Amino acid sequence: MKTILYSETGNPSVLHLVDRPVTEPRAGDVRVRIVVGGVNPTDWKSRRGTSPGEALAFADVVPNQDGAGVVDAVGPGVSNVAVGDRVWLALAAYQRANSGTAQEYAVLPAERVFLLPSAATFDQGASLGVPAITAYRALTVAEDGPTRLHPGALDGKIVLVAGGAGAVGHAAIQLARWAGATVITTVSGPAKAALATAAGAHHVLTYTDSDVATEIRSIAPDGVDLIVEVAPAQNSELDLAVIRNRGSIAVYANNGGDQMTLDVRKHFSLNVRYQFVLLYTVGIEVVQQAAAAINEALLDGALPVGADSGLPLHRFDLAHTADAHALVESGVTGKVLVDVSAA
Template sequence: MKAIVYRTTGDPSVLELIERDAREPGSGEVRVRIMVSGVNPTDWKSRRGAKPGEPLPFDDVVPNQDGSGVVDAVGAGVDRLGIGDRVWLALAAYQRADGGSAQEFAVLPAERVFPLPAETGFDVGASLGVPAITAHRTLTAAEDGPRRLRPGALAGKVVLIAGGAGAVGHAAIQLARWAGAVVITTVSGPAKAALAQAAGAHHIVNYQETDAAVEIRRIAPDGVDLIAEVAPAQNAELDLAVIRNRGSIAVYANNGGDHVSLDVRKHFSLNVRYQFVLLYTVGMDAINAAAEDINAALADGALPVGEAAGLPLHRYGLADTAAAQAAVEENVVGKVLIDVAGR
């Protein structure tokens, strides 16, 4: 089979296309024939490491956490999945040398593999893992909010999603709207505003053209209940200006800087809750809950991808994985997919 590997950290040129045998799944594992691999910022950040040439935990690593495909073989003790099942993946490469989705066959713990509804395409399946599970966690982290999502779970809530044109922001808009929230999102320009509108946001605030705090307070005079935050260093003052009493700010990325300065008195006077979200360490209970709710949303047709749905797709072949990761590293707008099985 064909696989992409890297043997050292560095720029996209460290990625190599190789041939290797597909291994059999062990106890508790399944083998998935990968149809589509999804690329996320975490994939290139793992490849780059802290510095070029940094030692890896394995001799070589297959990249990419997300993907979709068909179960090809099942190991002992697995009864939740069977050969021929259509599936999507989460955390495929986490702490594994050969689990990543940038290969024709991936062997994974069954707990990281989830059924893909029959009506859902492989492109959607490969776009779920990191973005949709992260979005689910940000929307279920509020002290006064639901722990699970379903239609009506966020009814009466106002949710602010920073960066609605990004992959996580896109999924958060879709899930929040499906769950009944009033959805506000911030964007940096008209093109991204059009994508956020296509994703389903009720209100779009272009922070380059208006005072975002004033506009958000006009939409939500009592403040917003929950903020899904991608750039806390840049947006801390804005978030404080629009959050309601007992509101929550769920931070899932560090765009714009690693350090945040907070006015303690103003935050505790509002009982503001900060929740930091990292998919790798959130725990399998949270991931399983998210996967169940995501599949319910898929069944309702609530998580489409593509430009008409607010998330343009950029396609590459497996041999062009380096270019695919470079596109994500260069902040291409939309979702980068790798057609592992061809088209």
Template sequence: MRAIAYSATGDSSVLQLVDRDVREPGAGEVRVRVVVSGVNPTDWKARAGGRPGAATPFAEVVPNQDGSGIVDAVGEGVDGYAVGDRVWMFLAAHERPTGTAQEVTVLPASRVVHLPDAASFELGASLGVPALTAHRALTVHENGPDRLAPGALEGRTVLVAGGAGAVGHAAIQLARWAGARVITTISSPEKATLATAAGAHHVVNYRTDAAARAIRDLAPDGIDQVVEVSPARNAELNARVIANHGSISVYATDGGAEMRLDVRHHFARNVRYQFLLLYTVGDAPLAAAAEDVTRAVGDGALPVGEDAGLPLTRFALERTADAHDAVEQGAVGKVLIDVAPDASAPVVGS
């Protein structure tokens, strides 16, 4: 089978198209014929490493955490999956040597999720890291809920920073599906169009609007939950708009790794800052998030594509390096790799 692999960290030129054997799934594992692989910022960052030429955690690494495909073998002790099932995958390469940038991948059954029949493979490959991160960000408020479903966030006002990004897009969709009123900040009219298409009720351009005043006009009682991509840049804004007992969920450090907070102000409002990293959050939250996200997909709440606010940029498997470069250079929307454009085609070597 064809796979993309690297044996030393560095720029995208370390990614090589190779031919590898297809292995049988072991106990507790599922083998999936990959149709679409999704690329996230963590994928190129893991490949780049701390410095070029550094050793990789395994002798050879196949990148990419997310993807979608069709089950073609099931290991001993695995229940609930059968050959031919359509699935989406997450954290495929976390603490493991092989991700989804290959024609066939074998991974623990706990990282494989049924893909509803009406959902496309491109949608399945766009879930994973973005949707699970968004779910976690929306379920850490001190007054709950810890699960999402229609009505779970009824009466809440959610502010999504960077609503045109992949996580922001998923957060808008999940929050709206769960009944929240959604405000998002963006940096251009083009991104405002995307955030609105995703389902945001209101958009605020933080570059041209008086953002805090605009948000306060929309939410006089304050923001209940913030989904934050840039805590350093937005700390002052969040302080000015957060409600009493509000929560600020930080999932990235865009704009700087350090921030300054007015401690007295946050004391007075009982504000909760919740930092979250999907890779260390634990199995139980991941499983709960995967279940809720799949329900949202089944309800039609997480569409992708430009009309839904998430443009898709696609590459063939042999152009995985270009896909990584696109994400590193800040491509708007979601970058996907078409591993097997014809889902019915056999995989050489299987």
């Protein structure tokens, strides 16, 4: 089978296309024929490491966490999926050398494999994983909020999504709106505003405007209930200016810097909760709960992808996975997909 791998950290040129034998699933594992793979920032960050030429945990690694395809074989003890099922994957490459989705057949634990509703496309399935589960987690950590999303779960709540044109921001807008929230988002300019609007945000604001806090307060006079935050270092002052008493700020990335300064007294006075979100260590139970709710949202038609839905798709074939990584690393807006095999 055709496989992309790397044996040291570095730029996209460390990714190589090789031929490898198809492996058999062991107990608890599932083999999936990958139709479409997804590339996320976490994939290129893992590949690049902190410096070129670093040793890896394994002799070589097949990259990419997300994808969708068809179950090709199952190992003993697997009951959640069967041969022939259409599925989507999450955390495929996490702590495993050969399970990433940049290959024709991936073998991974059954607990990371989820049925793809018949109405959903493989493109949708490959666009879930890291972005959608991260967004789901961010939307379910508030002190006064739901622990599970469903239609009506966020009725009466106001959610602010920072960076609504990004993949996680896009999913957060869609899931929050599906759950009944009023959704405000901040973006950098008109092009991204159009995407956030297409995703379903009720109010789209430019974060560089000097009066953006006033604009948010005009929509949410008592403050917003929950902030889904991509750039805490840049946005900490804005977040404090618009969060309500006992509001929560869910931080899932460090865009704009690793260090942030908080006014302790003002946060005290508002009983603000910060919740940091990292998908790798959140726990498989949370991932599975999120996947179940995401599938409900898919059935309701709440998670479309493509430019008309606010998430432009950029496509590559498997042999050009390095180009796909380079495009994500460049900060492209939209979702980068890798076409691996025919549907």
